[in-house]
Amino acid sequence: MSAYIKQLNRMAEAILPGKPPLQQQFQAWYGSLPEIARLRPFSMTEFERVLGTQGKYISPILLDLGWQRKRRWSSRGQYCRFWVPPQLGC
Template identity: 60%
Template structure:
């Protein structure tokens, strides 16, 4: 019974934290290189990055900031606002 409890406690222990940022950054750069040149210099929504890379925006955001992208918002008086990312100049 003690071996079972030992295995159970090991499976419940938190996994060691991994830093996937370099891997994600390389994946982003490889994906962005496949985007046609004319489409690269437009504002991008986070949902586009999430779908292309298959991960959440909270992991993509630090990669974009490290690569020089800027966050912007389009404010509207009639309610909600749009958030988007602008590539480096």
């Protein structure tokens, strides 16, 4: 099984040779933000728009980097999901 996965990774690298891995893309983007823009909650939609991929691929990266998922509840029962950077730790 691991040989098959390695082959798939090589094929993906051949198709997209100049594109860095998603975690590097995220860190480069996040690091380029001004400090005031970094220290706030983010929605997954923001990440998806910037990185051009789905949240299911972004969330494992965020968790590895120490980000936390939070929810803001309202009296109507609806909620807003967001991600908090490790520096805030709200």
